[in-house]
Amino acid sequence: MTSPTLGTNLRRLVSSLDGAVDRAYEADGLPFRAAFTPVTRALLRHLSLSIGDLARETGMTRSATSQTVAQMRRLELLAPAASPDGRERRVRLGPLCLELLPAIERRWRHTAAAARRLDLDLDTDLNATVTAALAVLERRPFLPREDTGTSGPAGFDIDAAVMEVADLVEEHYVHPTEARRAATELRALSLPGADSLGGVAVALTEVLRPHDGHFRVLPTSEVRRRTRTSRPPKDGAGFTVTAGADGVAVVDVAEFADLDPDTEAGRGSAATARERLRVLADADAVVFDLRGTPGGAPSMVEFLIDHLMPATPVEVVAFRTREGRVRRSWTPADPDHTRRPDLPVYVLVDAGTASAAESFALALRTLGRATLVGHRTAGAANPGDYFATASGLSVFVSTGAPSDPRTGATWEGTGLAPDLTCHAPLAMEHALTALRSHR
Secondary structure, eight states: OOOOOHHHHHHHHHHHHHHHHHHHHHHTTOOOOGGGHHHHHHHHHHSEEEHHHHHHHHTOOHHHHHHHHHHHHHTTSEEEEOOTTSOSOEEEEOHHHHHHHHHHHHHHHHHHHHHHHHHHHHTSOHHHHHHHHHHHHHHSOSSOGGGSOOBOSTTOOHHHHHHHHHHHHHHHOSSHHHHHHHHHHHHTOOOTTOOBHHHHHHHHHHHHTTTOTTOEEEEHHHHHHHHHHOOOOTTSOOEEEEEOGGGEEEEEESOBOOOOTTSHHHHHHHHHHHHHGGGGGGOSEEEEEOTTOOOBOHHHHHHHHHTTSOSSOOEEEEEEETTSOEEEEEOOOOTTSOOOTTSOEEEEEOTTOOTHHHHHHHHHHHTTOOEEEESOOOOOOOOEEEEEOTTSEEEEEEOEEEEOTTTOOOOTTTOOOOSEEOOGGGHHHHHHHHHHHTO
16 A cells, blocks of 8 residues: 555544544534634634635635635624624624633633644644644745646636636626626736636635625636536435334435436436335325535425425425526426325424525425424525636636525525524434424
């Protein structure tokens, strides 16, 4: 067996350390993660900060800071804060985080003690060694430019690439006013240090993400590679069903698969899914586990909801386009479905529940058919697609904005707050407890 490289060992080390700390937080019943510590400490020092200030204060990239802040807000650990000029987007520690702070700080002390024990075992100051390495890398790059292998195509024009991305955002983004703001910000951007497609893509993504968390810029070759290597579920159904204790059927959704009845593949997948849901006929309740479900096709949202509603079409979600047109999604009212409009329904959610999974959860709730259990969801509502530029970059742009037809509400950027809030790994236990209490 070959010896692991420096990069492999560093990734394993960070994964091992953060994993141990995250498991400790989970055992303590805290909705907190090791990755949240730098942001929390910075806000303890400064009370409130903008994303840019947080990035500078923590040493993280702006993109990583934005993602961490978004996750902490979904868990209600952060709250919006007023800015001096009313224009800056700032955050502060939320009431929940302040309430949990004594327990979090106790875990920090235990972690610091564990780090000291590790230093003794190694007979070195591991943090000082890493700090020294970072200082060296700030003075000179790890790889010279000619060795990075990330240069753009011949004649790559950075300014032209930025303008192309800005034009696509302004042309296709679902909200025209915000599209103009984002495009204007891109066109004013200066990237003197960027000399590769990858570097420009990262810089543009960091600028766009505050406008919409779905924005992403990648080299077009990377988008094509991801498309080629993505694979649908082996059987196409996207979920499994088990008959749990006390007559509770558990539907574990990996992704919302394409069950489009107008395609041969969709009809085959729908037949498999329909057969699996026959178990609902004898169930006393059903729990849909959407923890970590990234989304997928609206056709499966309509398909699953149809099993839980009367035999008449029900509107699921309304999609508004940039031009103001509205496309409405309905349940199919399929006579072959195992129909259980009387069945108690619980939906388990967390910060990884996104897109179509959020659409499913929100529709069931506003239809009066489900109780949501767990953490606030991802807040990723707007669907979209990648648009390619001539310069070798592609940008993902949201082209639609869904909303609930009963309330007009959207979950974009905010996510869905659960009806029963608990630490996500304990959501199944809380759902089963709630079911037992209502019997």
